[in-house]
Amino acid sequence: MATRLVQITMKAHDDSALGRFWADALGWGVDSEGPGVTNLEPVGFSYPDPVAVCIDVVAGPEPKTVKNRAHLDLATTSTAHQAELVARLQGLGATLADVGQGKVPWTVMADPEGNEFCVLEPRPVYRDTGPIAAVVVDCADPREMARFWGGAMDWTLHQVTDDLATMRSAQGVGPYLEFIRTPDRKSGWNRVHLDVRPYPGDDLAAEAARLRALGATDPGIDQSAIPWTVLVDPEGNEFCLLTPR
Template sequence: MSTRLACVVFDAIELRSVARFWAELLGWEVLMDRPGEVDVAASDPDGLDVALTFLPARRSKSAKNRIHLDLSSRSLDHQRVQVDRALSLGARRLDIGQGAVPWAVLADPEGNEFCVLEPREQYVDTGAVAAIVVDTENPQRLAEFWSTAAGWPVTHDSARYAGIRSATGQGPWLEFLRTPEALGECGRLHLDLIAFPTDDPVVEAARLRAAGALPMNPDTPPANTPALVLADPETNEFCLLREASG
């Protein structure tokens, strides 16, 4: 039994405009647009990119998000093109104290931080999103938890930085970066997991709790409840979704 990483969820005030920004920037498509939810994903049905979901924000953004996306580039010229494209779509440059670094730090139209990386060998085959990055006090602990949750092996870990990735070697990394300052509120991005069709989400929730997840709503929601809300060991909330019945 296991779960898989389904999507990165953005809480947004203007969810359609933010979804369009990310779709155009990544070269992805809006796959679903309905009241209260917009889904964006790569057009390749066989790709292993993690989708983006945009939901109505429960509160305004007031602090740096704990989760952000790193975008890949093929060359320094391509990096400059990516940055210029992001700015033309409504992004802005951001100073979060990064100093002189080879990557560009930007914010999307609602202030969500992201980076456009310089070319790096480890990201040559990831697709548009190189990594989903999580600020953490303990990279090793979170990497171990999310390895259990996503079913991805830990590929590298140190006191400062740890990462996991699909065993296929495709798609983005999920990385955990030690943050020197104290972690604040979780912010407006979170991760969603989904149980495989043959697995019971309640059983999977128990497995995740045994690995360190914290319950955030009743252990056994009604059958028609679409998601169970949990939190990882550092209180980052995530949802365990039910597989849609066919």
């Protein structure tokens, strides 16, 4: 058994408006599961497919008070493309952000609800990822995160050091998942989290038990009304184990 990263979930005060921003930013299509949930995926995409990690924007009343533990890095193909993308995103409602990055070649921005993201300078490693270069998660121990998430998913580990761990779909397509060591500590529930899904025919309860054996824990919330399972990784980051598909 194994899982794979299929989407990220963002909390938002206005899921429709934030969904429209990200759809326009990425050139993706917009759908809705119902009030309070806006789904984003590439036009013509057949879910799930490792060529893209989709985005679910979910309405929630909680205010954003700290820097997100997870964010998106957007890919560019040239310095001109980077400048053009930054300007276009500002036109859509994004702003420049300062998270203490200092002088760096990438541009740190925030979406209309304050969620941080980066517009990267052109890097050959991301030339074939699509508009999202990487889903990036802050952590204290990239090696431990690589151990857990490498066991949780069937993605391929590309790099593991004290400061950085990277992995990507075993098919060599779509964005990377990266864990970067930072001094910050988790505070409160994450407004952006990972959603993983087992394969067709797998058993959800058995997969949840396997993830617990790897080091996942339960968040201590009532889950009786949802068909998926909410778990917490070894650094306290909530994630959703969706039903097999």
